[in-house]
Amino acid sequence: MEKLEQGLVVVGVNYRKTSLEIRSKFAFTTELLKSVYQEQTSQDNRNFFILSTCNRTEIYGVNIPPTKYFEILKKYTTASDEDIKTFTFVKQGNEAMNHLFRVSSGLDSQILGDYEIIGQLKNAFSLAKTCGCADGYLEKLVNSALQASRQVRNRTSISDGTTSVSYAVIQQLRQFFGDTESQNVCLLGMGKFGELTLKNLKHYLPQHNLIVLNRNELRSKEISDNYNVSYDSIENIDRVIRNADILVVATSADHPLITKEQIENSSVKVVFDLSVPSNVSADAKLLDGVTFFDIDSLSVIVNETMAKRTNQVPLALTIIDEHIAIFRQWETRRLLYTSPVEPKVLPNIVFN
Numbered sequence: 001m002e003k004l005e006q007g008l009v010v011v012g013v014n015y016r017k018t019s020l021e022i023r024s025k026f027a028f029t030t031e032l033l034k035s036v037y038q039e040q041t042s043q044d045n046r047n048f049f050i051l052s053t054c055n056r057t058e059i060y061g062v063n064i065p066p067t068k069y070f071e072i073l074k075k076y077t078t079a080s081d082e083d084i085k086t087f088t089f090v091k092q093g094n095e096a097m098n099h100l101f102r103v104s105s106g107l108d109s110q111i112l113g114d115y116e117i118i119g120q121l122k123n124a125f126s127l128a129k130t131c132g133c134a135d136g137y138l139e140k141l142v143n144s145a146l147q148a149s150r151q152v153r154n155r156t157s158i159s160d161g162t163t164s165v166s167y168a169v170i171q172q173l174r175q176f177f178g179d180t181e182s183q184n185v186c187l188l189g190m191g192k193f194g195e196l197t198l199k200n201l202k203h204y205l206p207q208h209n210l211i212v213l214n215r216n217e218l219r220s221k222e223i224s225d226n227y228n229v230s231y232d233s234i235e236n237i238d239r240v241i242r243n244a245d246i247l248v249v250a251t252s253a254d255h256p257l258i259t260k261e262q263i264e265n266s267s268v269k270v271v272f273d274l275s276v277p278s279n280v281s282a283d284a285k286l287l288d289g290v291t292f293f294d295i296d297s298l299s300v301i302v303n304e305t306m307a308k309r310t311n312q313v314p315l316a317l318t319i320i321d322e323h324i325a326i327f328r329q330w331e332t333r334r335l336l337y338t339s340p341v342e343p344k345v346l347p348n349i350v351f352n
């Protein structure tokens with residue numbers, strides 16, 4: 001029996017084996033990709049595309065040997081020979097196809113079920129196609145992977161729930177106040193968690209009135225300009241907290257900065273302490289009428305979500321297998337129609 005499998009290959013690096021620093025060496029910009037496609041097309045090296053994101057750089061192609069991909073990485077990126085040898089992976093045939101379908105369905109995302117990759121995959125292939133570097137077979141394969149992705153989203157709950165501490169804040173605020181009721185929110189500290197929470201608040205709950213405080217007032221001003229929110233001097237912290245309904249503490253002090261008295265004499269109803277160690281005093285957390293969340297309690301919510309998503313993986317893999325089987329059937333028909341065959345002599349047919 002003739003082997004139907006096309007020579008699908010994927011070569012690359014991703015977050016599973018490399019740090020962000022290493023992945024940055026393998027990164028491609030859009031302009032760089034255009035140059036790669038133009039040069040490779042002129043050399044008749046067609047039928048491939050490059051997916052380059054913060055979590056991965058992967059080259060997918062058909063009937064092109066992996067060594068050609070290594071040459072592309074060596075020529076166009078800052079990765080050294082040793083980097084390429086140490087960190088890249090190679091998958092071929094069925095293994096490569098399964099990898100593509102898992103990537104498109106969010107099963108290979110750094111956060112399980114994260115579907116940001118769908119848009120990135122569409123854009124990556126579209127650019128290659130526009131530059132003349134992808135044929136019908138590869139387009140059919142990518143479309144099949146995207147169809148599988150849609151079915152995984154529709155038939156499973158693998159993308160449901162909260163997957164980050166900063167977004168867990170948004171989920172809890174929705175439960176308390178809904179999506180329309182406006183509240184005064186004070187964000188103290190503009191480190192990683194503080195800025196992420198601010199970004200999510202602006203995106204998901206834009207009705208709230210936000211004010212930021214930071215020990216470095218220049219940083220407060222920068223954040224204020226970037227996100228179009230109010231800011232105040234840290235010296236006015238008591239007044240700002242007094243007028244707040246929601247307090248988000250994301251500072252990096254080694255001792256509590258927020259006291260019981262500050263919250264007790266305020267309008268604060270909900271406090272999110274995203275600091276490690278805690279920057280809200282222990283006795284403040286015992287106040288009646290005020291709900292407190294810290295990193296541990298928010299992480300429980302995130303971990304419960306991830307456990308639920310993990311339970312959906314077997315069903316997602318079954319859906320992927322179904323779509324790969326459908327693609328293989330198309331591939332079989334394509335091979336039969338395109339393979340040279342001896343002409344058949346048909347019998348005379350008499351119509352009565």
